[in-house]
Amino acid sequence: MNSDTHLDGNAIGSLLSDLFGREMTNQRACCDACGAINPLGMARVYVDAPGDVVRCSNCGTVVLVAVAVPNGVRVSFRALRWVELPD
Amino acid sequence: MERAAVRGRLNWLEAEVVELVQEAPRVKTIVFEVPGWIGHLPGQHVDIRLTAEDGYQAQRSYSIANANGSKRVALTVEAVENGEVSPYLVSELVVGDRIELRGPIGGYFVWEPSKGGPLQLIAGGSGLVPLMAMVRSQTGVSAATPTRLLASARSWEELIYRDELEKSSVDLGSFEVVYTLTRSQPPGWTGYSRRIDQDLLGDSTWPIEDKPLTFICGPTGFVETAAAIMLELGHQPGRIKTERFGPSGG
Amino acid sequence: MGLISRGFQRRREVEASADRVPPGQYVTNDFPVLSAGPTPRISTDEWRFRVTTERDDETTWTWQEFSALPSELVKVDIHCVTKWSKLDTEWRGVSVDTLLRHIDTSAFFVTAHSHGGYTTNLPLADLVHGKAWIVFEYDGQPLAPEHGGPARLLVPHLYLWKSAKWIHRLELRENDRPGFWESLGYHIYGDPWKEQRYAGD
Numbered sequence: 001m002n003s004d005t006h007l008d009g010n011a012i013g014s015l016l017s018d019l020f021g022r023e024m025t026n027q028r029a030c031c032d033a034c035g036a037i038n039p040l041g042m043a044r045v046y047v048d049a050p051g052d053v054v055r056c057s058n059c060g061t062v063v064l065v066a067v068a069v070p071n072g073v074r075v076s077f078r079a080l081r082w083v084e085l086p087d
Numbered sequence: 088m089e090r091a092a093v094r095g096r097l098n099w100l101e102a103e104v105v106e107l108v109q110e111a112p113r114v115k116t117i118v119f120e121v122p123g124w125i126g127h128l129p130g131q132h133v134d135i136r137l138t139a140e141d142g143y144q145a146q147r148s149y150s151i152a153n154a155n156g157s158k159r160v161a162l163t164v165e166a167v168e169n170g171e172v173s174p175y176l177v178s179e180l181v182v183g184d185r186i187e188l189r190g191p192i193g194g195y196f197v198w199e200p201s202k203g204g205p206l207q208l209i210a211g212g213s214g215l216v217p218l219m220a221m222v223r224s225q226t227g228v229s230a231a232t233p234t235r236l237l238a239s240a241r242s243w244e245e246l247i248y249r250d251e252l253e254k255s256s257v258d259l260g261s262f263e264v265v266y267t268l269t270r271s272q273p274p275g276w277t278g279y280s281r282r283i284d285q286d287l288l289g290d291s292t293w294p295i296e297d298k299p300l301t302f303i304c305g306p307t308g309f310v311e312t313a314a315a316i317m318l319e320l321g322h323q324p325g326r327i328k329t330e331r332f333g334p335s336g337g
Numbered sequence: 338m339g340l341i342s343r344g345f346q347r348r349r350e351v352e353a354s355a356d357r358v359p360p361g362q363y364v365t366n367d368f369p370v371l372s373a374g375p376t377p378r379i380s381t382d383e384w385r386f387r388v389t390t391e392r393d394d395e396t397t398w399t400w401q402e403f404s405a406l407p408s409e410l411v412k413v414d415i416h417c418v419t420k421w422s423k424l425d426t427e428w429r430g431v432s433v434d435t436l437l438r439h440i441d442t443s444a445f446f447v448t449a450h451s452h453g454g455y456t457t458n459l460p461l462a463d464l465v466h467g468k469a470w471i472v473f474e475y476d477g478q479p480l481a482p483e484h485g486g487p488a489r490l491l492v493p494h495l496y497l498w499k500s501a502k503w504i505h506r507l508e509l510r511e512n513d514r515p516g517f518w519e520s521l522g523y524h525i526y527g528d529p530w531k532e533q534r535y536a537g538d
Binding site for chain 2 (some may be wrong): 339340341342343344346347348349
Binding site for chain 1 (some may be wrong): 369371372373374418419454497520521522523535
């Protein structure tokens with residue numbers, strides 16, 4: 001198992017769907033660290049960890065972390081300036 | 088795209104195995120009947136969940152292999168050595184067995200004819216699965232989108248959907264398939280026999296003037312190499328979409 | 338509980354005696370690589386290790402200086418919060434006691450800082466008296482980058498997330514500050530034998 005590389009935002013597709021109640025990987029989000037705006041599907045997801053760590057595809061800053069805790073999932077919003085929801 | 092926008096949480100659905108197709112030595116297509124399935128778009132995937140009698144659960148994601156049109160979801164699964172879930176799916180499941188499944192998931196790595204083209208598909212091993220759904224979505228469509236597929240596999244025997252790809256390259260209006268077999272080749276093979284590199288992609292993919300929509304899927308290393316080469320060839324980053332499988336499905 | 342899948346069972350585990358395996362863990366012969374981000378690539382030329390105190394005193398070692406310190410072979414079991422344990426792992430490292438020998442401090446807590454921004458926190462008491470090392474070799478070979486090389490912290494009596502990879506600094510502090518996973522709900526201490534995975538366990 002090699003975690004030097006990451007997965008794409010698809011890997012958190014169902015997490016995002018649970019959070020926002022709809023398909024989100026095609027929705028744009030803004031990184032608070034570098035200001036880059038990209039679809040969430042482009043984010044870099046590190047899943048081989050005690051949680052899923054989602055990083056900006058442009059600057060690598062952690063934008064979101066999801067940790068499975070005993071009674072569910074804890075989501076920490078880090079450098080996520082905004083997310084666009086579709087109509 | 089609106090069809091696949093899920094309102095509310097994704098629920099686990101019961102899926103029953105209705106058909107099994109051996110695609111290659113360690114690869115099988117499993118067709119599930121899923122009551123309550125809302126439909127899907129080519130490129131999307133599902134999560135499946137298995138529960139053992141002692142309550143132990145394992146969950147994995149698999150790309151959907153069939154184009155939409157029914158309550159059926161087909162997954163093409165490669166059994167990973169020492170894997171926990173994939174060997175079970177490939178070697179154990181029989182018609183009538185039931186597992187849990189939820190989806191469809193993903194809106195970013197999705198293509199349908201209305202998105203236009205030309206379409207460039209680049210597949211590494213079982214990365215061909217979601218791209219095949221994109222190819223299959225074009226059968227029966229009056230004006231198919233010009234499509235080129237580059238499929239990398241270890242050998243001819245391990246290449247999945249072979250016969251169907253050969254047939255599609257004949258039946259579909261503008262569909263070209265190029266293979267590269269990286270470990271062994273059949274006698275008389277005149278095609279590519281190496282890992283992808285700039286020359287190989289440059290010669291077999293749509294030129295940059297055609298501004299293709301490119302979808303790349305496969306193991307992480309393959310996807311990174313292919314994406315880097317496409318950028319180097321001059322393709323626009325915004326028209327390249329990737330789906331990394333990770334080191335193994337397990 | 339979900340729908341039971343006929344004939345499905347968990348992957349077969351490696352056999353080990355119960356007194357070596359903390360509750361909820363399974364033994365593996367692999368060495369899984371877990372990471373919250375890309376693997377830093379630090380050359381030994383650029384490598385520096387710092388200990389800073391609560392009074393802002395600083396001690397720094399270059400790789401050459403660090404290599405001249407007495408080191409020892411360490412054979413320990415390691416336990417990851419994601420439930421795998423690996424027994425009899427062999428490392429070579431410099432004891433944290435050696436590094437703190439000439440350092441004057443009244444701090445109680447430590448934050449370990451890694452290249453790439455990862456942090457984890459521990460009581461200073463859990464790093465001294467032979468309980469922790471800065472290791473630079475695994476299984477007789479220089480520590481590979483994906484396992485934390487050139488050097489990482491090794492604190493085997495706690496869950497492995499406390500053994501910060503790519504370590505570059507030990508910050509001695511008067512008060513405790515939760516690190517990356519701790520601030521997300523993982524246990525502030527992390528004793529595998531008490532199964533302290535999450536805060537409140």
